[in-house]
Amino acid sequence: MASLSPLINELVEALTILPGVGPKSAQRLALHLLEKDQSGAHRLVGMLSKALDEVGHCKKCRNLTEKEYCPICDDAKRTDEQLCVVETPAEVLAIEQTGFKGRYFVLFGRLSPIDGIGPEKLGLDQLKQQVVENGVKEVILATNPTVEGQATSQYIQQMLQGSNVLITRIAHGVPLGGELEYVDGGTLAHALAGRKAFD
């Protein structure tokens, strides 16, 4: 917009990196931050820059955290016997809503040779080590029902075949091609309950 000052235009553009925020709503966000809630905007700058500096990966499950271990790995009340493998941190939150009380392992992606994403990038060595060392009895594969997600689960299943653990995957109650993160809690709980042995 020629009627906005250059610096405000740059801020608008920077805001369009947010998912679901187009040029029009980025404009509204920018004006809100500069005009209506400057103190909130300052707090946002501070928190985001602090989080970018300090947040890294949990040493155990790889989920995002600013500490050595995330709150879930740190929680002594949860069971080590079940380990749920997901692709992203958002999916941990989705599965938490079903009442699951085991542990997680976050891949941060899925196998995709074309994009150069192999087993090492997904931390699969670390996953294997966890399963062997931590008394895991069941590994629940909850990758997304996409071609690459399923291929990733298959790879993990083969990798763990020697270890003495039950390998399951969540039931296909989630729509094919969909993302776990957007599935309602009820459907996801059902899919989790209906999991079956990986074959």
Place this chain on the structure above:
Amino acid sequence: MASLSPLINELVEALTILPGVGPKSAQRLALHLLEKDQSGAHRLVGMLSKALDEVGHCKKCRNLTEKEYCPICDDAKRTDEQLCVVETPAEVLAIEQTGFKGRYFVLFGRLSPIDGIGPEKLGLDQLKQQVVENGVKEVILATNPTVEGQATSQYIQQMLQGSNVLITRIAHGVPLGGELEYVDGGTLAHALAGRKAFD
């Protein structure tokens, strides 16, 4: 969420200051910024903090700008003869879409004695001075069709009664109680064209 690290929770909370962003979408925004687009997040921190530092008000129309004068006041091709008075910067953008080629004056609010917002806070002295000194022939009042917005227009009309300018207000084609910013361009263009003398 107990399953998110404290620092990530604080970031989620800081993000809920954004209009239209509830706890659920703030969570998604936070994970996106920390996981999927860290470079975009760094750019956003930089631009927002720069804008908060440098953006102030145009010396002439009071709109937001990091310069002395905003791009609209700086544009020699626009006419000084028409001055459109609006409540917020977002409404300048809305009226720009109708093809209006005059100047603006941004009140940043409306008269509201209960909230301690009087004429000085809206810069009405400055508005009067502009009208007298800059050869304005028509002042178009485009405050929102709310009780306070209309009272503000009335106050300005009385304030300018001595000056030799035509005072108009945009036609009531905009829904009562609505905010200009959300009205589609066509309706707004119609309302602008149908403006009538302030009586």
